[in-house]
Amino acid sequence: MTLKIELIKDKCLSDNYFILRNLTYDLTRNNGEVVRHKREVYDRGNGATVLLYNPAKQSVVLIRQFRIATWVNGNPDGRLIETCAGLLDNDEPEVCIRKEAIEETGFVVGNARKVFELYMSPGGVTEIVHFFVAEYSDAQRAGKGGGIEDEEIEVLELPFSEALLMVQSGEIRDGKTVILLQYLRSSGLMD
Numbered sequence: 001m002t003l004k005i006e007l008i009k010d011k012c013l014s015d016n017y018f019i020l021r022n023l024t025y026d027l028t029r030n031n032g033e034v035v036r037h038k039r040e041v042y043d044r045g046n047g048a049t050v051l052l053y054n055p056a057k058q059s060v061v062l063i064r065q066f067r068i069a070t071w072v073n074g075n076p077d078g079r080l081i082e083t084c085a086g087l088l089d090n091d092e093p094e095v096c097i098r099k100e101a102i103e104e105t106g107f108v109v110g111n112a113r114k115v116f117e118l119y120m121s122p123g124g125v126t127e128i129v130h131f132f133v134a135e136y137s138d139a140q141r142a143g144k145g146g147g148i149e150d151e152e153i154e155v156l157e158l159p160f161s162e163a164l165l166m167v168q169s170g171e172i173r174d175g176k177t178v179i180l181l182q183y184l185r186s187s188g189l190m191d
């Protein structure tokens with residue numbers, strides 16, 4: 001089915017930090033029928049994330065940080081275990097993960113492998129996240145990580161098997177993190 005889209009109105013509801021718009025548009029179906037939609041769309045830019053893994057140690061590097069959006073939606077202390085990630089700003093995705101890895105985990109990224117580009121919440125958020133995996137060794141630790149300014153980031157180096165168990169138990173419940181851990185398991189990169 002092909003849809004023709006005609007934008008009727010694009011209203012900015014908020015441009016305080018990111019941009020929230022209300023779009024009114026007509027969709028014309030193949031049979032000529034026209035339906036009018038009004039939908040809110042939140043634009044936070046795009047992002048990138050990287051899972052650092054070490055096959056010799058059978059370990060991965062994750063971070064734990066405070067996420068206010070999870071606190072308002074049922075996460076009692078608001079802290080979430082995640083892969084290192086950042087907003088692209090004006091950087092290329094691979095440049096972004098290299099910067100974020102240093103800032104958040106303290107590790108310098110060597111070779112990085114791009115694995116997916118995914119819409120993370122297509123019902124209303126524009127964001128595409130670029131997913132990477134990268135092997136690390138102890139020698140690549142260049143700092144303490146922890147994030148910049150007021151980011152409260154704790155670096156976690158965990159056995160891979162424990163991280164997978166934490167997905168099963170619900171202790172890890174961030175989408176990008178689950179996707180990358182499952183990818184790593186199925187990729188054979190840790191075998």
Ligand SMILES: Nc1nc2c(ncn2[C@@H]2O[C@H](COP(=O)(O)OP(=O)(O)O[C@H]3O[C@H](CO)[C@@H](O)[C@H](O)[C@@H]3O)[C@@H](O)[C@H]2O)c(=O)[nH]1
Nearest residue numbers: 017018045046047048049085086087088100127129151176
């Ligand atoms: N002042 C202010 N600061 C904000 C606001 N929203 C976010 N920030 C700050 O902007 C910075 C963004 O940090 P990054 O490390 O670049 O991004 P991220 O929040 O980790 O986002 C990554 O993960 C998200 C969750 O999976 C992804 O959605 C995103 O694309 C990216 O990959 C953080 O310091 C955060 O506090 C806001 O409304 N006001």
Ligand SMILES: [Mg+2]
Nearest residue numbers: 084085086104
């Ligand atoms: Mg971040």
